[in-house]
Amino acid sequence: MSFLQTIKRFLQGLLNNFFETFQVSKKAICSAYTHLICIFNKLTGRKSPKHRPKLDCFRLPPEVSRWPDPCLYSQKYLRARNEPVIWDNPDIKIFNRQSGEFVPSGELTANTDYSVEARITNASFDAALGVLVGCTYRNWGIETDNRQSIELDASGNPVVKILHIAPWGDKLAIFNWRTPDVQDQHICIEVKCYHPADREPGNNIGQENTTVRSASSGSSQQFMIPFFNAELEDRLFTLRADNFTFSDKMTDLTLREVKSIKRSKNQIINPAKIDIRTHKELKTKSGTFSYISTPSIHDIDQRNNYPLSPGWAIRIAEPEEVGALEWTVKIPAKTTINLNVEVGIPGDAQSGHTESINLTAHDPKGSMTGGVTLIIKVE
Amino acid sequence: MDRSYPHFANCATPGSSRAFSFLNFDLLFSLGFGGTVITMLISVTTGQVGCAIAIGLLIALSVEAHLFKDWYYGFRLMCIKKDKCIIGTMVGKAKQSFDGDTKFDMLVAPFEKDEVHQYIINQLNDDTDEFGTGFTDEFNINDLIAVLNYIRDHIPDEERRIELYSRVVHKDMFNQDNPDPDRDYLKHFLVRDVDEMGQEAFDHSPEDRYPPVPRTDEVNPMYRSSHTPTDWLDDLTGGSDLAETLLPFLHCELEGYGIGRLMNKIIAMALLTAAAIAAFCYLPWPANVIVGGIFLLIALLVLIFYDKDSDDSSPADAGLDQGDVDREAIVLQDDVLGIFGNWIMDEEHTKYFELHPIKAVHFILKANDQPDVTQTLHGKPPEFYGVSQISSNEWEEICELIRISETVDPIILMRINEEKKYAMMAGLA
Numbered sequence: 001m002s003f004l005q006t007i008k009r010f011l012q013g014l015l016n017n018f019f020e021t022f023q024v025s026k027k028a029i030c031s032a033y034t035h036l037i038c039i040f041n042k043l044t045g046r047k048s049p050k051h052r053p054k055l056d057c058f059r060l061p062p063e064v065s066r067w068p069d070p071c072l073y074s075q076k077y078l079r080a081r082n083e084p085v086i087w088d089n090p091d092i093k094i095f096n097r098q099s100g101e102f103v104p105s106g107e108l109t110a111n112t113d114y115s116v117e118a119r120i121t122n123a124s125f126d127a128a129l130g131v132l133v134g135c136t137y138r139n140w141g142i143e144t145d146n147r148q149s150i151e152l153d154a155s156g157n158p159v160v161k162i163l164h165i166a167p168w169g170d171k172l173a174i175f176n177w178r179t180p181d182v183q184d185q186h187i188c189i190e191v192k193c194y195h196p197a198d199r200e201p202g203n204n205i206g207q208e209n210t211t212v213r214s215a216s217s218g219s220s221q222q223f224m225i226p227f228f229n230a231e232l233e234d235r236l237f238t239l240r241a242d243n244f245t246f247s248d249k250m251t252d253l254t255l256r257e258v259k260s261i262k263r264s265k266n267q268i269i270n271p272a273k274i275d276i277r278t279h280k281e282l283k284t285k286s287g288t289f290s291y292i293s294t295p296s297i298h299d300i301d302q303r304n305n306y307p308l309s310p311g312w313a314i315r316i317a318e319p320e321e322v323g324a325l326e327w328t329v330k331i332p333a334k335t336t337i338n339l340n341v342e343v344g345i346p347g348d349a350q351s352g353h354t355e356s357i358n359l360t361a362h363d364p365k366g367s368m369t370g371g372v373t374l375i376i377k378v379e
Numbered sequence: 380m381d382r383s384y385p386h387f388a389n390c391a392t393p394g395s396s397r398a399f400s401f402l403n404f405d406l407l408f409s410l411g412f413g414g415t416v417i418t419m420l421i422s423v424t425t426g427q428v429g430c431a432i433a434i435g436l437l438i439a440l441s442v443e444a445h446l447f448k449d450w451y452y453g454f455r456l457m458c459i460k461k462d463k464c465i466i467g468t469m470v471g472k473a474k475q476s477f478d479g480d481t482k483f484d485m486l487v488a489p490f491e492k493d494e495v496h497q498y499i500i501n502q503l504n505d506d507t508d509e510f511g512t513g514f515t516d517e518f519n520i521n522d523l524i525a526v527l528n529y530i531r532d533h534i535p536d537e538e539r540r541i542e543l544y545s546r547v548v549h550k551d552m553f554n555q556d557n558p559d560p561d562r563d564y565l566k567h568f569l570v571r572d573v574d575e576m577g578q579e580a581f582d583h584s585p586e587d588r589y590p591p592v593p594r595t596d597e598v599n600p601m602y603r604s605s606h607t608p609t610d611w612l613d614d615l616t617g618g619s620d621l622a623e624t625l626l627p628f629l630h631c632e633l634e635g636y637g638i639g640r641l642m643n644k645i646i647a648m649a650l651l652t653a654a655a656i657a658a659f660c661y662l663p664w665p666a667n668v669i670v671g672g673i674f675l676l677i678a679l680l681v682l683i684f685y686d687k688d689s690d691d692s693s694p695a696d697a698g699l700d701q702g703d704v705d706r707e708a709i710v711l712q713d714d715v716l717g718i719f720g721n722w723i724m725d726e727e728h729t730k731y732f733e734l735h736p737i738k739a740v741h742f743i744l745k746a747n748d749q750p751d752v753t754q755t756l757h758g759k760p761p762e763f764y765g766v767s768q769i770s771s772n773e774w775e776e777i778c779e780l781i782r783i784s785e786t787v788d789p790i791i792l793m794r795i796n797e798e799k800k801y802a803m804m805a806g807l808a
Contacts, residue, residue: 063384064633065708066741066784073802083801090798121799123806125789127780129717130743130764134752149753158753162764164773166780167789168803192752196745197708200805246797253793258808271808275383279788286383291793292808297800 063275067199068128070120070165072191077203079360079368084244084306086358087373091119092191092208097176105189106140106211106375108179116150116175118191118206122165124199125274131163132194133173140186140209141226142361143370144336147190150177163193186211188372199272212375218347225339225372227361229331237369238362239339241314241325242306245356253291255282311346312355343376353378382785384738385634388452390723393583396457398726399450430660437653441646448642451478456723456735459580462786463722463734464778465565465631466743468492468766469714471605471624479635480735483710484603484628485718487565488774490552491767492713495626496520498551502543503529510534510543527605527625541591544604548627549589564771568629568722568732569602584724584732601732602627631718634736644685651678713746715766719781739785743777 071077072091079085094103097113108114116135122128136147149158161173173191188209198204215221229235258273271290278285307325308314317340319329331337343357355378360371390396418435421427467485470492475481486492497520503510504517518526534540549555553566567575571587585599604627655674659667710716719741720734744764769777795803 060708060710060740061385061633062708063382064737064740066739067708068741069803069806071802071805073798077805078801081804083804091802119802121802123803125784126739127741127777127784129741129777129780130715132750132752132764136753160752160764164776164780167784168793168806194750194752195742197742203802203805246801248796250794250796251800253795253807255789255791255793256808270805272806274789277381277383281788281791289789290808291806293800297804297807 066126067124067197068122068126068195069124069199069272070128070131070193070195071123071203072120072206074203074206076205076368084242085360086244086356087207087209087371089206089208091206092189093117104210104212105208110179111181112179114177116177116189118173119170120163120165120173120193121170122167124272125167127167128165128195131165133161133163134158135175135191137187137189140188142372143228143230144226145228145230151175210373210375214377214379215345216379217345217349220342220344221376223341223374225341226336227331227339228336229333232333234330234332236328236330236364239319239327239329239359241357241359243308243356244306244358252294255289256292257287258290309355313344314357315342349378351378386736387634387636387639388456390456390458391454393457393579396454396726427660430656433656434653437649441649444642444645448639451638455726457583457726459576459722459724461721464717464719464781465568465629466717466769466774466777469710469712469716470626470628472712473710477637479637481633484630486626486628487568488766488769489562492626493520496523498547499625500526502546523625541600544627545589545591545600548602561771564774571601585730599730603630630731630733631737632733632735644681647681648678711746715744717741717743717777717781719785741781
């Protein structure tokens with residue numbers, strides 16, 4: 001046995017005897033220590049460990065709290081950011097359950113079984129777990145009321161679908177729907193999703209609100225569009241028309257380190273971010289990263305960049321025309337008026353051309369109220 | 380991918396982790412032998428024995444504090460499995476404790492609180508020989524406070540409490556004779572399972588057999604409850620950190636650095652004081668007063684200002700930047716959460732099994748929150764989703780998504796079409 005080991009054994013024996021002889025337990029030593037800490041805390045004005053409250057609610061550190069962003073193509077969210085919108089929603093599609101064929105929302109028939117597919121995307125680095133999705137329909141038009149659930153369960157309650165969505169992934173919520181036995185199957189479908197820790201709750205409602213017509217060149221088409229003022233006061237609405245549709249353009253997103261990102265007009269944007277300690281491909285140590293688009297999708301106000309195609313014209317009977325493709329209309333409180341819209345098709349319109357005309361309404365404060373898309377196919 | 384999260388402790392492999400002991404050989408050696416040697420050396424060199432003893436003891440104390448910190452953050456926790464996921468309901472209230480950790484306790488899915496409350500009540504009512512003390516009325520689920528008080532006041536015997544909870548866990552929640560795969564998916568967090576834990580962790584953790592009695596030091600349940608006995612470390616850290624609830628639960632902890640900061644303070648104070656004593660004893664006047672005074676002043680400043688505003692566990696404790704907080708995530712009792720973290724056994728607290736540290740908290744359901752996503756004119760829909768509806772398959776799906784979120788590198792380049800661009804616009808810079 002080495003000299004050190006002998007000393008160690010001696011000390012161990014000594015302390016063993018001490019603890020046994022004086023019956024000193026760890027608990028007693030810690031109790032004495034705690035009292036000393038209490039005295040120190042009183043002298044220095046700190047909280048005593050004994051008096052730390054249990055917390056009714058607890059704020060998670062940002063590094064461990066997760067913020068998914070379940071979303072869909074949301075006209076309201078996009079218009080609030082001056083983006084152009086279309087009411088032919090790419091995330092809401094209707095299929096005939098018997099044939100499996102895609103059916104435009106303006107071409108539904110009575111007493112027919114359809115499935116409505118709502119695509120919910122998660123625009124976040126964090127999984128979206130337990131996303132609730134509901135789907136309703138109402139009469140076609142701008143802000144018409146009387147929403148009804150697309151699908152009811154055996155007890156007559158609205159069906160709500162539950163989705164779990166991967167980061168930057170998407171999933172379908174599929175609802176079964178038998179159209180009511182009424183002649184006019186012109187409807188608007190609305191999909192809403194919800195998550196309790198939604199990073200951006202503003203992009204959770206999307207609408208599908210279109211009508212499709214075929215027409216010959218040189219003719220004109222009449223549309224009657226109901227417009228409901230849901231508020232308890234008369235309001236002066238602004239209507240704007242454009243022909244925005246999705247192009248084939250692709251957008252490149254790059255994962256880049258961010259500090260704070262500024263957009264035009266000094267508005268801070270708040271993209272999804274991820275705190276990474278290490279990343280194999282980036283060969284980075286640590287930092288906060290986000291997907292940055294090239295070119296930036298936030299810098300351009302595109303509202304006036306989508307005039308109708310040459311020769312196409314739109315006239316609305318009663319509202320006052322206040323500018324190019326812009327009208328105002330006053331609607332009494334809780335009243336529906338019918339807008340008589342006439343679309344003129346140029347004589348030289350090519351057969352097969354499709355013109356999508358988006359009519360979007362805004363309230364006096366500039367907030368988007370609703371809209372429709374008129375899709376006209378030239379025969 | 381390794382995401383940032385508050386992290387200070389590392390678990391030790393099964394067999395190398397250990398409970399704290401004042402008789403721990405290294406600590407004793409540092410305090411006794413180390414201090415003695417230093418004292419002897421200084422005494423022989425200077426001839427001033429009193430100063431030498433004081434300096435030697437202070438240096439030994441600093442070494443002791445360092446070793447305690449080393450044990451606390453390096454050997455106290457036994458690794459079981461890295462990166463585990465649970466789903467559960469938060470029970471009781473969160474607590475921020477002395478060591479800087481924030482703790483909350485989870486009733487594992489798919490069990491709902493009322494279901495397990497009823498199991499406890501049934502056990503109390505059904506076996507009055509074992510648990511009864513002459514109550515004339517049966518317990519019912521509408522008076523859980525009475526049940527809680529009854530267990531606390533009338534079943535003081537630890538073995539009988541463990542018997543009660545073992546019946547609830549081993550027989551009612553996870554019926555050994557009639558297992559239900561669709562409800563047993565988180566059983567291994569409350570009942571030992573060698574396949575889930577791995578042989579080494581299984582061999583180095585206490586048995587949790589049912590029936591649990593006779594209970595010895597080698598027999599200890601995996602689950603915790605408010606009625607779990609406290610130990611010396613609970614006293615040290617300000618009482619039990621467990622939730623006040625009837626329910627058996629899995630304990631989860633967000634790491635803080637309270638003990639580390641305390642030990643740092645002790646080390647700094649001890650060394651500065653030793654330096655001050657050395658200056659007073661061995662420097663000529665007036666240098667001894669000036670230098671010694673400076674060291675004492677620094678020690679005083681450390682005592683007062685180091686760690687002054689760090690009472691509670693917070694991101695700032697972890698030295699993490701809070702500037703990127705989008706919104707505060709508030710966790711409440713009854714929230715259903717998906718929690719991702721390392722599965723460990725704490726060698727203290729009579730062997731806790733925990734998720735520690737918590738690396739991520741995913742909300743699944745908020746307490747009392749059933750939004751109307753159908754927006755009908757019929758008012759709010761009935762409750763349509765609850766933790767009891769989470770099946771084994773759904774749990775696997777959820778945990779796989781959590782694993783992807785937490786461990787898979789996000790791709791660097793992504794190309795999306797216009798439809799996706801507009802749908803996901805809120806997430807893009």
